[in-house]
Amino acid sequence: MKMERIAAVEKLRLKFPGEGALLFKDLTVSIDKGEKVLLLGPSGSGKSTLLQVLSGLIPQSIEVPMKAEQLKCPASWGFVFQDPDSQFCMPFADEEIAFVLENLCVPKEEMREKIQYYLNQVGLKLSDIHTSIDTLSGGMKQRLAIASVLALEPEVIFLDEPTAMLDPQGTKEMWEMLKEVGHDKTVIIVEHKIDHVLEFIERIVLFNDAGQIIADGPKENILSRYKNEMKEYGIWFPGVWDDYIQEHEIIREHSIHDGASILQLRDFGGFRKKEAKIKVEQLSVHKGEWIVIKGENGAGKSTLLHALMQFIHTTGKYELAGTPIKKVKNPTDYLTFVFQNPEFQFVANSVYEEIAYSLRINKKHPQEIAVRVQELLDVFQMEAHQANNPFQLSMGQKRRLSVAASIVIDKPIILLDEPTFGQDSKNTFALLEWFEEYRSRGVTVIMVTHDDHISDHFATRVWTVKDGHVISDQNVTQQPRVPMAEAYIF
DSSP states (O other), rough: OOOEEEEEEEEEEEEETTTTSSSSEEEEEEEETTTEEEEOOOSSSSSSHHHHHTTTHHHSEEEOOOOOSEEEOOSSSSOOOOOOGGOOSSSBHHHHHHHHHHOOOOOHHHHHHHHHHHHHTTTTTOOOOSOOGGHHHHHHHHHHHHHHHHTOOOSEEEESSSTTTTTTTHHHHHHHHHHHHTSSSEEEEOOOTTGGGGOOEEEEEEETTTTTTEEEEEHHHHHHHHHHHHHHTOOOOHHHHHHHHHSSSSSSOOOOSSOOEEEEEEEEEEEEETEEEEEEEEEETTTOEEEEEEEEETSHHHHHHHHHHHHHHHOOOOEEETEEGGGGGGGGGEEEEEOOOGGGGGGHHHHHHHHHHHHHHHTOOOOHHHHHHHHHHTTTOOOOGTTTGGGGOOOOHHHHHHHHHHHHSSOSEEEEESSTTTTHHHHHHHHHHHHHHHHHTTTTTEOOOOOHHHHTOSSEEEEEEEOOOOOOOOEEETTTBGGGGOOOOO
């Protein structure tokens, strides 16, 4: 029985402005109606770009130099982007879905019921559906983005890391929901968190780091026959964490702090529009600790980091190195921050200048700037992209750039909001080992993450946040740890 092709490209050649080489050179792939396909590969291999080509976003809406002998795009489709903020058209949650329904000529009197239906489908629970999108957490925004795409009732759904910012339970629920609503649709997926995806998809298209397809076939065949290649290119596969831990010498070590606290909180609160969003009874942080902050989406994890950075109004006792926060002229003398969305912190027009920015405003010597920037370009695998605009990078590359730019000047405390999302396994392990090396030198790492493996194998403490309160502070210094002597190299 001959299958109906619904999306395809033949001999695709594509090159982003400023890049020295083609991203794709004569790439050919086709998708049949009803297929559930996972595009799997390392960060920067072109998976997201290929999704945009197959949907027609490139070159119809996004102008990128490309040519192909044939390009077939579906007539009815919806696209969920890596960054949900990039696809919102309206300021409020209900208006975002209503915008879709209006374009489908849904009568006004039916809209509220339909809006609530799609919010329920993705598990987005709002006390008021007319809620400002800006007040939602990253995970809640992802749910809203998926809801707005489902409202289109598309024949083909393109999903670009749709669960990157969701907590583990939310990720499981989202894929269960997508399995149900997408059973009769064509679904093409880019995703690094693949455990739950594998229950949904039937076919894997496997890429190497040069944007070449190295395998294409049933998921069972790809996973069993190409494990070595996946490991070589840093592609996530089931059991990759187990392999990583098994291959490294595991040691047990205590936090290196000397007893003096570097950060103290008591009866501390963070406020948005006069409403308390995070409350802390008492916490004391020491030099050289690695603290993981866990909790469900919307619990207040990112808000806690924003309060520590003084991005929002705070009350109560807050001391940095023994100095009350009100007497600290510039909190960034002690703290550096990596945003959940890396694009929020980009200020320069090239990767090189993004890393150099803080050094320049601190009036460092040109030679010192050149040496430090080159060091970080090498460490974070960005040298080949140093002339590119940061917004041209893949999400994984943007994340690495945001970390590099934030730590270019050493600070006693690093605050990180989901620093490993969008990363392949090789870069995830390398980032974590780099943070561990910093921690071993006395830097304090405070990280929001949903990854339990990080808590188990790198953290010294875990804070759990629920409903705007830090409800648990668990010491986990006796967990197995990975020594830097056996670290991956970028």
